Amino acid sequence: MILENRVALVTGGSQGIGRAIALALAREGAKVGVNFYPGEEERAKKVVEEIEGNGGRAFAVAADVGDRSAVREMVDLLSERLGDIDILVNNAGITRDSLLLRMKDEDWDQVIATNLTGVFNCTRAVLRMMLKKRWGRIINIASVVGLIGNPGQCNYGAAKAGVVGFTKCLAREVGGRGITVNAVAPGFIETEMTAKLSQEAKETFLQRIPLGRPGKPEDVAGVVVFLASSAADYVTGQVIHVDGGMII
Ligand SMILES: NC(=O)c1ccc[n+]([C@@H]2O[C@H](COP(=O)([O-])OP(=O)(O)OC[C@H]3O[C@@H](n4cnc5c(N)ncnc54)[C@H](O)[C@@H]3O)[C@@H](O)[C@H]2O)c1
Secondary structure: OOOOOOEEEEOOOOOHHHHHHHHHHHHOOOEEEEEEOOOOHHHHHHHHHHHHHOOOOEEEEEOOOOOHHHHHHHHHHHHHHOOOOOEEEEOOOOOOOOOHHHOOHHHHHHHHHHHHHHHHHHHHHHHHHHHHHOOEEEEEEOOOHHHHOOOOOHHHHHHHHHHHHHHHHHHHHHHHHOEEEEEEEEOOEOOHHHHOOOHHHHHHHHHOOOOOOOEOHHHHHHHHHHHHOHHHOOOOOOEEEEOOOOOO
């Protein structure tokens, strides 16, 4: 097991890509904090049960990643329960799509608060412990939308492009302290987030994918495990596309 004795925190870990990442990290021996949005405890507990059923160790912990004090409390609780965090996967994300002229203020604010400020809040809350250990892995889930754009997603695309900039700046800041910071940019992955797309939008995406199929959450999880492992010791500041070739 390549992540034995590591402690990981996966935000938005109760479903979709986050769930697959939590399971995959645990399968490699990491103890996993499964963060969930307040009120979604049942699903997070199921992920924990699944990990424990496979002989792993996990702990479900609530926090809205956009809420700075809740994030601090979550990180404190998790390090008490599982130990200091070595691997942070900033996965929590939401969409609130609409064309810009019709975009409501709260749709802009919420998407930025969760997808971008959430990354800042969680990363800053764990960074000190990584600096102390002189070892850490920060893996941010961005999106192809932050790289090539998509009509109706100015809020989401701005947040995800922000995550890419954040990744590159922090990689330069902390590289000398044994901490790598990378982003993963998924394309079209089948989860609840994309289930709400129209059939037409799904077909348009599919036509742009050379591998000819939508991605699975496990496709993203595999790359996250790689970035968390020592196989990626010399990789930092990168954006790895997991999109079936959508962007080449
Ligand atoms: N599905 C795709 O095609 C796709 C493509 C590119 C990027 N992504 C990104 O991958 C990540 C996971 O998406 P998914 O497809 O699994 O979506 P999903 O909606 O299935 O899961 C998102 C998770 O984030 C959690 N979450 C939302 N707001 C939160 C908050 N404020 N605090 C804590 N948790 C919160 C949700 O409860 C949920 O568990 C997101 O960052 C998303 O933007 C997804």
